[in-house]
Amino acid sequence: MDVVCSGVVLLMILATAPVAIAVTESAVNLLEAEALLKSGWWEDSGATATTISAHCQWSGIICNDAGSVTELLLPGYGIHDSLTNFGVSSFPNLVRLDLSGNKLYGTIPHQIGALSKLTHLTLSNNFMEGFIPSSIANLTTLVILDLSYNSFSGRIPPTLGLLSNLDFLDLNSNYFSGVIPPALSNLTKLSRLYIHWNPAIRGVLPEEIGNLKSLLELDLSYNGISGSIPPTLGQLSNLYSLDLSTNHFSGTIPLALFNLTNLSRLDIHWNPAIGGFLSEEVRNLKSLVEVDFSGLNLSGALPSSLCGLTKLVSLSGAQNQMHGSIPSEIGILKNLKHLALGSNRLTGQIPPTLGNMTALVSLDLSSNQISGSIPLQLSVLPSLKFLDLSYNALEGELPCELVNKFGSESFVGNPDLHRHDPPYYIIGVGVTLLVFAITGGLVIYICCFKKVEVELMDNKHGDIFRIWNYDGNMAYADIIKATNDFDVGYCIGTGGYGSVYRAQLPSGKVVALKKLHRLEGENPNFDKSFRNEADMLSKIRHRNIVKLFGFCLHKRCMFLIYEYMDRGSLFCILRDETEAVELDWVKRVNLIKGIASALSYLHHDCDPPIIHRDVSSNNILLNSQLEATLSDFGTARILELDSSNQTVIAGTFGYMAPELAYTMVVTEKSDVYSFGIVVLETLFGEHPREFLSCISSQPNEPIMLKDLLDTRLPPPTNPLVVRNVVLATALALDCINANPKCRPTMQQVVNRFEESRRESTRPLHTIAVNQLVSPPVLSLPEQTCADGTSSLSTINEFHVDISATLPSSNFSIHVST
Ligand SMILES: *[C@@H]1O[C@H](CO)[C@@H](O)[C@H](O)[C@H]1NC(C)=O
Ligand SMILES: *[C@@H]1O[C@H](CO)[C@@H](O)[C@H](O)[C@H]1NC(C)=O
Ligand SMILES: *[C@@H]1O[C@H](CO)[C@@H](O)[C@H](O)[C@H]1NC(C)=O
Ligand SMILES: *[C@@H]1O[C@H](CO)[C@@H](O)[C@H](O)[C@H]1NC(C)=O
Ligand SMILES: *[C@@H]1O[C@H](CO)[C@@H](O)[C@H](O)[C@H]1NC(C)=O
Numbered sequence: 001m002d003v004v005c006s007g008v009v010l011l012m013i014l015a016t017a018p019v020a021i022a023v024t025e026s027a028v029n030l031l032e033a034e035a036l037l038k039s040g041w042w043e044d045s046g047a048t049a050t051t052i053s054a055h056c057q058w059s060g061i062i063c064n065d066a067g068s069v070t071e072l073l074l075p076g077y078g079i080h081d082s083l084t085n086f087g088v089s090s091f092p093n094l095v096r097l098d099l100s101g102n103k104l105y106g107t108i109p110h111q112i113g114a115l116s117k118l119t120h121l122t123l124s125n126n127f128m129e130g131f132i133p134s135s136i137a138n139l140t141t142l143v144i145l146d147l148s149y150n151s152f153s154g155r156i157p158p159t160l161g162l163l164s165n166l167d168f169l170d171l172n173s174n175y176f177s178g179v180i181p182p183a184l185s186n187l188t189k190l191s192r193l194y195i196h197w198n199p200a201i202r203g204v205l206p207e208e209i210g211n212l213k214s215l216l217e218l219d220l221s222y223n224g225i226s227g228s229i230p231p232t233l234g235q236l237s238n239l240y241s242l243d244l245s246t247n248h249f250s251g252t253i254p255l256a257l258f259n260l261t262n263l264s265r266l267d268i269h270w271n272p273a274i275g276g277f278l279s280e281e282v283r284n285l286k287s288l289v290e291v292d293f294s295g296l297n298l299s300g301a302l303p304s305s306l307c308g309l310t311k312l313v314s315l316s317g318a319q320n321q322m323h324g325s326i327p328s329e330i331g332i333l334k335n336l337k338h339l340a341l342g343s344n345r346l347t348g349q350i351p352p353t354l355g356n357m358t359a360l361v362s363l364d365l366s367s368n369q370i371s372g373s374i375p376l377q378l379s380v381l382p383s384l385k386f387l388d389l390s391y392n393a394l395e396g397e398l399p400c401e402l403v404n405k406f407g408s409e410s411f412v413g414n415p416d417l418h419r420h421d422p423p424y425y426i427i428g429v430g431v432t433l434l435v436f437a438i439t440g441g442l443v444i445y446i447c448c449f450k451k452v453e454v455e456l457m458d459n460k461h462g463d464i465f466r467i468w469n470y471d472g473n474m475a476y477a478d479i480i481k482a483t484n485d486f487d488v489g490y491c492i493g494t495g496g497y498g499s500v501y502r503a504q505l506p507s508g509k510v511v512a513l514k515k516l517h518r519l520e521g522e523n524p525n526f527d528k529s530f531r532n533e534a535d536m537l538s539k540i541r542h543r544n545i546v547k548l549f550g551f552c553l554h555k556r557c558m559f560l561i562y563e564y565m566d567r568g569s570l571f572c573i574l575r576d577e578t579e580a581v582e583l584d585w586v587k588r589v590n591l592i593k594g595i596a597s598a599l600s601y602l603h604h605d606c607d608p609p610i611i612h613r614d615v616s617s618n619n620i621l622l623n624s625q626l627e628a629t630l631s632d633f634g635t636a637r638i639l640e641l642d643s644s645n646q647t648v649i650a651g652t653f654g655y656m657a658p659e660l661a662y663t664m665v666v667t668e669k670s671d672v673y674s675f676g677i678v679v680l681e682t683l684f685g686e687h688p689r690e691f692l693s694c695i696s697s698q699p700n701e702p703i704m705l706k707d708l709l710d711t712r713l714p715p716p717t718n719p720l721v722v723r724n725v726v727l728a729t730a731l732a733l734d735c736i737n738a739n740p741k742c743r744p745t746m747q748q749v750v751n752r753f754e755e756s757r758r759e760s761t762r763p764l765h766t767i768a769v770n771q772l773v774s775p776p777v778l779s780l781p782e783q784t785c786a787d788g789t790s791s792l793s794t795i796n797e798f799h800v801d802i803s804a805t806l807p808s809s810n811f812s813i814h815v816s817t
């Protein structure tokens with residue numbers, strides 16, 4: 001009986017099991033489909049899924065045979081959402097989750113701990129914040145964990161040490177604080193560990209780090225780590241890249257480090273409290289390609305055993321206290337491209353064997369006490385571009401070839417270095433060649449001597465790097481590092497004048513870098529005007545003008561350092577459905593008032609006045625509070641009141657004042673015109689070209705204002721807001737008057753907003769734009785509308801007559817009642 005019963009039960013299990021599994025599967029699939037649909041991330045994927053697993057076809061989604069999602073790979077997908085809104089726990093079979101390079105904000109949801117099969121979790125390059133949830137310790141199958149380039153904070157949880165399968169852990173560029181937990185040393189499979197750029201991390205490096213025997217790369221740069229460099233690092237025998245730069249390490253460089261024979265890159269620069277000397281044991285690092293020990297406090301001599309590291313491509317030891325001479329064996333380093341030993345106490349001569357280093361691109365021996373003459377061999381090095389021998393004790397003759405090739409600034413600060421003396425040559429030649437020699441002497445004088453006279457005045461390093469209002473820590477090297485040498489991955493926009501990059505500095509501060517295109521940089525006249533302009537802009541302080549922190553002017557690159565505006569341009573916000581709604585009427589009115597105030601400041605409060613020349617929605621940037629600033633002074637030049645202001649036309653099509661089509665004279669009124677277009681665009685949610693062509697073709701047809709306003713927002717009802725919207729429209733129509741003299745000044749625009757506080761307005765649905773247009777200037781001769789006397793719109797004025805020329809098509813609008 002028992003047996004029979006068991007058999008029946010067994011049969012029943014056999015019969016129902018597949019069904020049960022199928023039911024569970026489809027339930028899971030349903031849950032997944034629901035979570036995916038609800039996210040709205042695939043809006044254009046045809047949300048009307050016909051079959052249960054249709055979502056498996058959507059971009060970035062990979063399913064297993066049962067139709068359950070195993071991979072969500074959406075890097076750079078433009079997702080602007082909080083991960084907490086996404087039903088992440090609905091995907092029990094998820095193996096890979098890559099959401100890098102999106103606009104994710106908010107925290108990592110606790111539910112992430114439910115993804116028990118996850119091996120890859122990549123959330124890098126987003127705007128996420130908060131702590132790493134403790135539930136992450138559940139993800140024991142994780143192999144890759146990448147949280148870099150976010151704003152995560154709090155301590156690095158020691159429970160990460162439980163993720164024993166981890167091979168790759170990247171926490172760089174966040175705000176993690178506290179010490180690096182010794183528990184991480186349990187991650188014995190870890191081959192790459194990046195914790196750089198968490199300037200809030202303090203404390204010492206635990207010696208347990210030496211347990212991470214599988215490590216190939218370790219980057220701890222730009223943290224606040226103090227204490228000594230643990231000798232246990234010498235146990236990481238597989239390591240090929242070690243970066244401990246820009247920390248507060250003290251003590252000496254442990255000898256054990258020189259046991260890392262596989263090391264190809266060693267960077268410990270800028271740890272000013274590391275003293276002692278560089279041991280000859282450095283000879284063991286036979287694989288070394290790049291070594292940087294600049295900015296320490298090393299004394300002693302430069303070890304000659306460095307010259308045995310024949311794979312070296314870059315050798316930097318600047319800014320130390322090293323003395324002695326440069327070993328002549330250095331000429332053996334045939335692969336060396338960069339040699340930087342500036343700002344030490346080196347003596348002796350420049351070894352002529354440097355002439356054997358044919359790969360050399362840059363050589364910096366500046367600010368030492370090197371004596372003797374400059375070996376002529378330097379001038380024949382084929383690749384050498386940047387030579388700096390300034391501020392030494394060099395003597396003898398300065399070869400003209402070297403000055404011509406590298407510029408005289410490379411040699412300043414050597415009082416006993418003589419230039420060619422033209423008379424010397426003249427005396428040395430026969431009488432028959434006298435005339436020829438004089439000519440030659442003159443040429444030498446012009447090419448060499450004169451240039452020196454002028455350029456000796458110049459900056460020591462031939463570059464200018466200026467920063468205002470900044471913690472002194474920002475340096476050229478930081479900028480280069482922050483953008484990986486202006487890597488395209490950090491580029492957030494490109495315009496006519498340059499490309500803009502996002503850079504997070506070691507301090508955690510994010511700045512925008514505008515790197516100017518080469519063309520500008522190569523124009524010699526540009527140099528001076530660039531400096532003037534940057535100087536001028538640095539003095540501007542207005543809450544609606546983007547802050548310029550500094551600039552770098554260098555032979556190789558030029559860039560400006562700006563305040564970073566994280567919401568991007570008005571242009572982009574108006575074209576994004578979600579963001580456009582977020583920018584409600586109150587914010588739009590504030591934006592308009594802010595930009596008006598900024599332009600009024602530039603035109604009327606700056607001396608000399610500044611014309612922006614390229615006011616457009618592209619150049620209005622918003623911060624996280626959606627407050628606007630005017631940016632991009634690429635085209636701005638100081639308006640010299642006595643000059644003609646005739647320059648090449650610059651500006652954005654669709655915003656340029658029509659008179660610029662026939663006159664090259666730029667005045668503030670061209671900015672006023674562009675401002676008017678921007679105001680209409682802000683209120684209408686799109687460029688007003690359609691409205692302008694409409695009102696020109698049917699001038700007598702009343703166009704209701706409420707029909708023009710951005711329909712993505714409910715029409716304004718608050719009387720105060722209505723009044724401001726109506727006034728802004730009326731002022732904008734004044735600003736785009738075809739006759740520049742009839743446009744108001746920006747000061748008048750600002751004043752009108754002020755005065756309007758006491759005025760009332762009619763209900764919005766009764767107002768036609770035709771009624772807002774004033775004053776009557778239909779193709780009237782210019783003198784009827786003198787500067788500064790144009791009558792400004794008031795809300796209750798209803799006489800109508802405008803003439804405006806469209807930037808795009810040059811036809812006139814004639815409106816009359
Ligand atoms: C983590 O795992 C435990 C046990 O495996 C489980 O009870 C818990 O729900 C998991 N946490 C999350 C957030 O899923
Ligand atoms: C690290 O591993 C050891 C032994 O395997 C274990 O006792 C310890 O609890 C682990 N520590 C952490 C923080 O996981
Ligand atoms: C160095 O790297 C090679 C592979 O490139 C490896 O075979 C060797 O074991 C490594 N040496 C040490 C000391 O780990
Ligand atoms: C370097 O390694 C050798 C053997 O591999 C060992 O004997 C020596 O103690 C190590 N040196 C240091 C300073 O750790
Ligand atoms: C650098 O080393 C010298 C001794 O060589 C010492 O007097 C000085 O204080 C050190 N500087 C720093 C910043 O540690």
Ligand SMILES: *[C@@H]1O[C@H](CO)[C@@H](O)[C@H](O)[C@H]1NC(C)=O
Pocket residue numbers: 328329330331332353356
């Ligand atoms: C430099 O090259 C010359 C020949 O070109 C050779 O005689 C000399 O020994 C080399 N010196 C070094 C240090 O390599």
